[in-house]
Amino acid sequence: MxxxxxxxxxxxxxxxxxxxxxxxxxxxxxxxxxxxxxxxxxxxxxxxSNPLARSLRTGKTRILGFVSEQIATTPYAGGIILGAQDAASALGYMLLTVNTEGRANEDSEIAALKRYGVDGFMYAKMSNRYADVPDVLRDYPLVLVDATDRAGVYPSVEPDEFRIAYDATTRLVQAGCERIAYVGCAENMIAQTGRAEGYRRALEDAGRAYDESLVISVLNNGPALQAVSDLFDREHPDGFFCFNDARAWYVYECAARRGLTVGRDISVVGVDNHRVFAETFYPQLTTVELPHYEMGYWATMKLVSLIEDRDLADVALPKTTAPLPPLDAPIPAKIHCTLIEKGSVRG
Structure with missing residues (x-):
């Protein structure tokens, strides 16, 4: 050696x-x-390097804790955790991950990570929302992933929700769509607020009037399909921006029932690049890919920069679908997501 x-x-x-x-x-x-x-x-x-010798010398274990709520049971978890793991490995750290269910369980899992002597934590949520940081994490370097600290104290990283909708709606405008609908989410979250505003602004910048009758907010359930069906019959949209790929399924279903062909008679853009939806629909769904890998990678780099009190300017960055923001980006750091062109938008 x-x-x-x-x-x-x-x-x-x-x-x-x-x-x-x-x-x-x-x-x-x-x-x-x-x-x-x-x-x-x-x-x-x-x-x-010898991690044990270094930890004895510096008081640092070079172990990072990743605390998630439900994320480990979702199809997106792999991307975030893989990004965090790759960054940790590149920086000479190990990553320990726990999944939590409720505050009591969360405190218990965090206590377990503390017993391993972790140097800092990442705290992840689902679907980009405001989060209250647990008191048991406040004395450690901490970065939030796909969430924003409600108190505005800790750094965080999230998708640029406004740009997701702006880019998707602009793509539909460029395709020649005249009546562009937004199939949104009925839950109150950062993602819905940002995407609704991005949709509105893209229309206004294209010289289109915002028409509230073309906007619906639904959950993933039977009434959602009926709401989309009513939107078809009432407003006759020729373009649809959908909050996510799952909601795009309702548009495909309603189009098929009316003998309309997606990609020819109507155009559809989703969000997620969810493999089940985006790759199995026909035609395949044009969609905005959420930056799960990029969020995990950036959060780890930010956390290590806090632990080591350095800017990591000497660290080579991987090639990613979406560009990583600088570590000193305004908080919350926003990642400009990439629109993946497939077959659901005409032209």
Missing amino acids: TTMKEIAKQTGVSVSTVSLVLNHRDEGRVKSEIAATIRETATRLGYK
Whole structure:
């Protein structure tokens, strides 16, 4: 196993200098060209740090806690956790994940992570909403994922809900749709508020009047299908922006019952890029992909930057579907999601 002493000998510097560089404490202490040589030599010799020795020396375990509510039982969990895991691995950390159900269970799971000596926490919610940070997390570095701290104290990352709707509605305008409906969500959440405003603004910027009769808010249930059916018969939309891919199913169903062809007679854009819906509909659904991987990756980087008190400017970023915002972005950090073109929009 390669040691710092061997790296020091190869590079002609002291062991303490090598330690500063490999522990990311060289800024302002070691010349940049010397630090680059040390890092290159360490990589070439296959140097691996000793986490146990480092934790004893620094009081840090390099373990991160990921606390989620329901997210581990949803189809989107994999992307967020994979992003967080990849970032943790790239930064030399381990990730421990727990799923919670209710405040009592949440406190118990967080206590378990604390016993492992985690250096900081990520706290994730579902469907981008305001969250109250548990008191038991307030003494730790903390980043919220797909949620916003109601008190405005802790950093967080979320999809840019306004731009999701703005881009989707603009795409329908560009396709020549004249009567664009919004099939929204009846729940009160950040995602619904942002998407409703983005839909309205895109129409206004295109010189279209906002028409409230073209907007409905529904849940995922039988009455939702009836509400979409009534919208078809009452307003005759030729374009539909749907809060998510699940609600786009109602539009496909209603179109089929009326002998209309999606992608020719009407155009539809969803949100999620949910594999079951977006890939099995025919024609396949044009949709805005939510940045689950990107949120997990960004949150981990932000958390590590807080733990280590550095900007991570030297860390190479992965190629992602949506660009990652800078770590010093205004909070909540918003990720501009990518519209995935398929076959449900004419032209």
